[in-house]
Amino acid sequence: MVEFWIADLQNSEKCFSVPCMTGSWEFHRRDDYDDLVQAMEQGQCAPTYYASNSTLSRSTSGQDFHSSLGDLIDVCLILSFFTGACVTPKGTTSQSEAQFMQLGDSFLPPRAIRGFDPLALGKSYHEFFSVGIQNVTCNFSDRRVRLFLAHWISGLTCFTLEDLFLSIGVQMDIVKQCEIQATGTEKNYFEGMRAASSRYHLAELTADYKHMRNDIVHEGKLSGSNFRNKVKHDCAKVTSDALNWIDKYILSILTLDASKIKERWATAAVESGLPALSFHV
Numbered sequence: 001m002v003e004f005w006i007a008d009l010q011n012s013e014k015c016f017s018v019p020c021m022t023g024s025w026e027f028h029r030r031d032d033y034d035d036l037v038q039a040m041e042q043g044q045c046a047p048t049y050y051a052s053n054s055t056l057s058r059s060t061s062g063q064d065f066h067s068s069l070g071d072l073i074d075v076c077l078i079l080s081f082f083t084g085a086c087v088t089p090k091g092t093t094s095q096s097e098a099q100f101m102q103l104g105d106s107f108l109p110p111r112a113i114r115g116f117d118p119l120a121l122g123k124s125y126h127e128f129f130s131v132g133i134q135n136v137t138c139n140f141s142d143r144r145v146r147l148f149l150a151h152w153i154s155g156l157t158c159f160t161l162e163d164l165f166l167s168i169g170v171q172m173d174i175v176k177q178c179e180i181q182a183t184g185t186e187k188n189y190f191e192g193m194r195a196a197s198s199r200y201h202l203a204e205l206t207a208d209y210k211h212m213r214n215d216i217v218h219e220g221k222l223s224g225s226n227f228r229n230k231v232k233h234d235c236a237k238v239t240s241d242a243l244n245w246i247d248k249y250i251l252s253i254l255t256l257d258a259s260k261i262k263e264r265w266a267t268a269a270v271e272s273g274l275p276a277l278s279f280h281v
Contacts, residue, residue: 008046040114
């Protein structure tokens with residue numbers, strides 16, 4: 001049996017199961033969960049859950065072992081996306097047959113990310129993952145979702161509105177590259193986003209996103225020669241609209257009906273939550 005501590009997962013479910021090609025990853029909430037959540041609220045990273053796979057052992061073939069760890073990485077990335085935190089393995093427990101002195105580069109290091117709302121999925125994690133991780137992640141490779149969500153999580157550690165929007169720009173470039181690969185035709189930045197909107201039946205972002213993106217990339221500010229004479233509220237709205245588009249994009253890849261899930265990124269929260277150096281003299 002292999003067992004990992006799982007950092008920074010907050011959820012009402014005491015346990016849920018994720019069927020994999022090799023066994024299942026079984027997530028269990030720790031008995032001292034409430035105390036650990038209080039520590040998290042004070043800015044600490046806390047191992048609130050543990051995840052075990054009883055099928056794995058020292059004798060498990062290298063390919064199966066590696067594949068199972070990959071499944072756990074994907075599960076944690078999805079949970080991070082659902083919760084707006086950095087859910088990630090934080091070392092093996094003392095009960096684990098295989099002990100990892102140091103986690104490899106494939107695992108995100110724990111980091112405290114606070115203040116962002118979870119998605120209102122309308123279903124339990126047990127229900128969502130019951131179809132098996134292979135069905136949940138069947139489009140992950142084509143859409144480069146591991147890389148995408150790694151950037152998404154990093155974006156939530158931002159210090160300014162400019163940082164957050166630049167991170168969104170990187171994520172949108174991954175979207176463009178996926179559309180080029182899927183269609184076999186070259187596309188510029190905005191054409192790639194438009195193609196993805198069509199593919200997943202999403203409302204397109206307005207030209208304001210393109211103008212603000214051009215200003216931050218080429219002029220180093222949110223409102224420049226393209227997105228002219230804007231105040232922080234205008235830029236926060238473009239940012240929140242982009243974040244909500246990203247939510248819908250990932251939800252669609254996960255085969256969830258994005259139209260039935262409430263948007264979590266409000267303009268007022270983005271505006272009040274981050275400083276914006278573009279508007280400081």
